[in-house]
Amino acid sequence: MGASPASGWRANIVLYAALAANLGIAVAKFVAAAITGSSSMLTEGVHSLVDSGNQGLLLYGQHRAKRPPDAEHPFGYGRELYFWAFVVAILIFGLGAGVSIYEGWKHIVAPEPLHDPLVNYIVLGVAIVLEGTSWAIALKEFAAAKGEMGWWQAVRESKDPATFIVLFEDSAALAGLLVAGLGIWASHAWGDPRIDGAASIVIGCILAGVAVLLAREAKGLLIGERANPQVVACVRAILDRRPEIVRVNHVRTIHTAPDRIFVAVSADFDDAITMGAGETLIESIEQELKAALPLLSSIYIRPEKAEDAPDAVAIG
Secondary structure, three states, X not given: OOOOHHHHHHHOXXXXXXXXXXXXXHHHHHHHHHHHOXXXXXXXXXXXXXXXXXXXXXXXXXXXXXXXXXXXXXXXXXXXXXXXXXXXXXXHHHHHHHHHHHXXXXXXXXXXXXXXXXXXHHHHHHHHHHHHHHHHHHHHHHHHHXXXXXXXXXXXXXXXXXXXXXXXXXXXXXXXXXXXHHHHHHHHHHOOOHHHHHHHHHHHHHHHHHHHHHHHHHHHHHHOOOOOHHHHHHHHHHHHOOOOEEXXXXXXXXXXXXXXXXXXEEEEEOOOOOHHHHHHHHHHHHHHHHHHOOOXXXXXXXXXXXXXXXXXXXXX
8 A cells, every 4th residue: 555645745754845935045045145245144145045956856766765666676776775865965066065165265266346235144043044944853853763772873773874974964054144144244244255165165064064964875885784683683583583584694684775684594493393384484584574564675685504604794
């Protein structure tokens, strides 16, 4: 049974909230930059526009990832979401950080006359409210998803990039807004428009740092990461309860999507078990594993002597 429109909206509430906020903020920032000539406001507009595109790409990636398995992709298309997450990181670095640093350098080399900053302050205030709302929603959803894990551990263990990409983007956006506000204020307080350009460069550096962090996490997911240790421990516990299994050589897992896991088990079966009984046993184990761990979309159990699996300790 497919998910209802309401459940789909709920699952993507973080992305929709961020997309709505960034689209409105981007328009306001570009208008303010055109009126006042502020470099940091222009780069903030580019930042919001890039973030809007990023949310769109993640929503597109989620849509593509839901396609069912076929002959060419027997494990489905779930990992396509990881590809688009990596593209998002590249866009933040290339467009967000690159344009911000370039615009800042340009305004330092050829500073423009100062204008009334009131429009900038109004737009920044509205942007902080909208970004703050999006950030609070993302923070709440991520806090609920991480459970007992620490924040950084939760990022490292998360297999759904949308849960932490939006949180990181919104955090960088709020930091950028504060830097832009300080840059505009300092430029007028000290009568030096180059400070506004320097603020733009600082915003670019913040975006570059976030992009590198997101790229590293997305790369790991794209290459293929194991399931959380709790999942592996649960699989081992179920296998260990079976008296017909002498030893579990290894349990290897890989996420084929945020909500789908392929697991391969090598186990040493009792020599007294016949082939027919072994087939029945494997089928029973698979049913028990799927009942306990619905995320296990594909299960492969291989009867194998312990001495034939020498790398069991190193990798299992």
